Amino acid sequence: MKQCQLEYEDNSTTQLININDLANPFTNGNISEWELNHLLRSTPSLQHLCITFGQSIDTKLDRVFPIPLITTLKLDFNGSLLALTSILQNMPNLLHLKLETETINLNGNQWKQILIDYVPKIKIFRFLMKVFSFRHNYTEEQLEDFLDTFRTPFWLDEHQWFIRCNWPQHINKNQWSKTTCPTARDYNSYDRVMNVFYKGCIDNLTLLPRCFPNIRRLTLRFPCNNHFWTIIPTLDHLTSLNVIETRKNSRSEFLLEDLLNRAPRLDFLSVDAILFLSLVQLNISYTSLRRLQLKHYRARMNRYMNATQCSILADSLFGHQCEVLEIRVENRTIILDLVHKMHNLRALNCECQDDNWSNNSLLCSKDELVEWLRNSLPKTYLVNRHQSHLVRLWINR
Numbered sequence: 001m002k003q004c005q006l007e008y009e010d011n012s013t014t015q016l017i018n019i020n021d022l023a024n025p026f027t028n029g030n031i032s033e034w035e036l037n038h039l040l041r042s043t044p045s046l047q048h049l050c051i052t053f054g055q056s057i058d059t060k061l062d063r064v065f066p067i068p069l070i071t072t073l074k075l076d077f078n079g080s081l082l083a084l085t086s087i088l089q090n091m092p093n094l095l096h097l098k099l100e101t102e103t104i105n106l107n108g109n110q111w112k113q114i115l116i117d118y119v120p121k122i123k124i125f126r127f128l129m130k131v132f133s134f135r136h137n138y139t140e141e142q143l144e145d146f147l148d149t150f151r152t153p154f155w156l157d158e159h160q161w162f163i164r165c166n167w168p169q170h171i172n173k174n175q176w177s178k179t180t181c182p183t184a185r186d187y188n189s190y191d192r193v194m195n196v197f198y199k200g201c202i203d204n205l206t207l208l209p210r211c212f213p214n215i216r217r218l219t220l221r222f223p224c225n226n227h228f229w230t231i232i233p234t235l236d237h238l239t240s241l242n243v244i245e246t247r248k249n250s251r252s253e254f255l256l257e258d259l260l261n262r263a264p265r266l267d268f269l270s271v272d273a274i275l276f277l278s279l280v281q282l283n284i285s286y287t288s289l290r291r292l293q294l295k296h297y298r299a300r301m302n303r304y305m306n307a308t309q310c311s312i313l314a315d316s317l318f319g320h321q322c323e324v325l326e327i328r329v330e331n332r333t334i335i336l337d338l339v340h341k342m343h344n345l346r347a348l349n350c351e352c353q354d355d356n357w358s359n360n361s362l363l364c365s366k367d368e369l370v371e372w373l374r375n376s377l378p379k380t381y382l383v384n385r386h387q388s389h390l391v392r393l394w395i396n397r
Helices: 033-042 081-088 108-118 140-148 153-158 252-261 273-280 307-315 317-321 332-341 359-363 368-376
Strands: 003-008 048-053 072-077 096-101 124-129 164-167 176-179 195-198 217-222 240-245 268-272 291-295 324-329 347-352 382-385 391-394
Touching: 072 081, 081 108, 108 153, 140 164, 140 176, 217 252, 240 252, 252 273, 268 273, 273 291, 273 307, 273 317, 307 317, 307 332, 324 332, 332 347, 332 368, 368 382, 368 391
Parallel strands: 003 048, 048 072, 072 096, 096 124, 195 217, 217 240, 240 268, 268 291, 291 324, 324 347
Antiparallel strands: 164 176, 347 391, 382 391
């Protein structure tokens, strides 16, 4: 195995995921220190690692098994500095490091020392620090002093690594944004940004012109303003779209249709159920779209789809190509209808209104809805309860 992605957190839903180059990927409820080190010992050729660490890492991980061949590490890290250095010191040949953290706040001099001491061969270092320790009354002079620690020869001359420091307007009276890059305006195209949450309101757009031409995942709050296509000029690489609509808008259908028409590689869509139904009735085909999560932003009172609505979905062009669906339905017979009509469906996550299961039912060994589905579907189907109100079906036709 040469590539691995995993999550390390202290809760019952943590999963070991996306293990490439293995015949049978596997999952695990909690990843202990022993299990993590066992994985590392079992993969001596591991070169690329993507891992998420929660704060529990500080109490559960005292040491990491050395991984001398690893060259690429992507970390979403919320542990302590001691835990981070424990990881890095066991990767002496690391060349590429990407780090996102909310718990570590270091200046340029401190980062320099860590990189020299623990990963001296590093070539590419990208990081995002969400700094919460700065006081709200920080002056621009103090922020400049912080930025100056990244203006040393180590950062600018030896590696040509540049950073940007953003001080939001809701914290300071004026939005403050500066970079160590001497040609800042040449770098307003953030072509390495893959994940964007667009809320529809950007302050000081003329002061901070930005462009994201290569995004893969987009979360978008409807309705979006006229600046959207200036900031995100193309959706050619988009694979995942999450649309949040807090109130009904007459232009929502047009906006959604326009987005889907511009996204030829879109594979996953999360959207309001009523909004999506209005679109599928136009019988438009979006050939790349395979996974759908239906939410209920508009229907405040009734958050479950009835048999007629589900039939419209299943009989549509999209219904014939959908492979993964998450949906809320009024009754369990609708589940059987969806499975029967949607011939390419491989996985169905559903919440059923006539499901009597609750958290108190954990004391009971029998899950009435799950048992009913198992008895009503072929034995090759796998049915289990994923969460307290969510039932998951794996469909093997």
